[in-house]
Amino acid sequence: MSIALYTLGGTIAMAGTGAQGVVSRLSGADLTAAVPGLAEIPLDVRDVEAVPSAALSYRQILDLVDAAGAAVAAGATGAVVTQGTDTLEETAFLADLVWPHPAPLVLTGAMRNPTLAGPDGPANLLAAARVAAAPAARDLGVLVALNDEVHAARFVRKTHSTSTATFASPNAGPLGHVIEGEVRLLTRPSRHSPLPPVDADRLAATRVALHTVTLDDDPALLDRLAAGLDGLVVAGFGVGHVPPPFAPVLGALAERIPVVLTSRTGAGSVLRHTYGAVGSETDLARRGLIWGGLLDPYKAKVLLRMLLAGGAERAAVAETFARRG
Known part of the structure; x- marks a missing residue:
């Protein structure tokens, strides 16, 4: 079974440096090719219109949730979305409000772009794919995977403007960790029923x-x-x-x-x-x-x-x- 990967813009997908700063976008194929160990997870890569996360709308996220839902209904084990981290805590929560499937939908991003030493995007993408493929991650709704931690969308916050450890769940702590490639979940909060579709x-x-x-x-x-x-x-x-x-x-x-x-x-x-x-x-x-x-x-x-x-x-x-x- 494959994982459906939807790539938006954001720091994780930036490559070239221009007069205005990093702006160029890596495609999904570029992103996955740069990640050691990712080849062992079958991916169905689907590039979505690249926009900074500050430019995202509710409608774009809800449309993406519909597309990911169709993918898991057609047999995908789970889905991963890469996007900018500026609004990730809000987009993840919005997606979680309407995600009805047992299969996990996992959001991830990066704090250091690929032009910097030690970019965290490849490791975060690999961790997110492993979470999406993990049987233990089913029935947990929408998850956020960064810095080898797994967070519930309804608890996670962006707590620092630049740190790679920015995502935390102050009220609950992470649900688990990715350790030596294995997804280790420590707790399983109950899920709320999804909200009905909105016009x-x-x-x-x-x-x-x-x-x-x-x-x-x-x-x-x-x-x-x-x-x-x-x-x-x-x-x-x-x-x-x-x-x-x-x-x-x-x-x-x-x-x-x-x-x-x-x-x-x-x-x-x-x-x-x-x-x-x-x-x-x-x-x-x-x-x-x-x-x-x-x-x-x-x-x-x-x-x-x-x-x-x-x-x-x-x-x-x-x-x-x-x-x-």
Whole structure:
């Protein structure tokens, strides 16, 4: 059985150095030819339009998920996607929300391009292919494989701008490792049911924003931001706190659109009922904000947009976040 390999752009596929920096793209054939040991894994290489990961859209990722799903339905053991790492934590989570197959879909990339000493792309691609081919990786949804670690899409974060060890799962740790070519999984979290398909036009028209609260922030910015929105994610301080003047503004917004409360810290959960001051998590819950749980602001934004594009009402949104957060 083969592994379907879909190659996008990103650092892993950059080769030539020009006046504007590294820009040239390696094809899938170029990528695989440069990886010792990869020949032992049958690959069906499918080059996709090369774009920096910052330029990717929800629609492109959902189309890629459909293509990978068709490949595994036709007999592929699993699928691998190579892309830039800038948005990989979000694209992986988006794919995981809709991936229905037992076969693994594994995303990977690189932090050092091939023009640098010690590029990590070849090792990451080999690890991802081995994970996609591993029977132990089935029924785990979408995975991320970099630095010989295996992460669940719903937990993984990019935590450093340049380090090859940038991808981590602060709340859960990696699911496993690739050791001497063997995929060793240490834990198996339960999977959530996939979300139903969303209409492409409705998805494109669904507007969800993210506001990160900062010291001495101006609540008037929220009114300007919220004009024309279908939903809002707020990244609050610590366990889910905002400056007191924000509380009535967020409460008024929550009467109009779903507003999800998350933490800007990068790890840990928003609390429910520990603190009671104005602007605390308890106060904001009373005002109608939706609990984001362990979901970081970026993943919460992806989930909220998908739910709203699928026609979910506020109660359904809150129930979904309660289960997945």
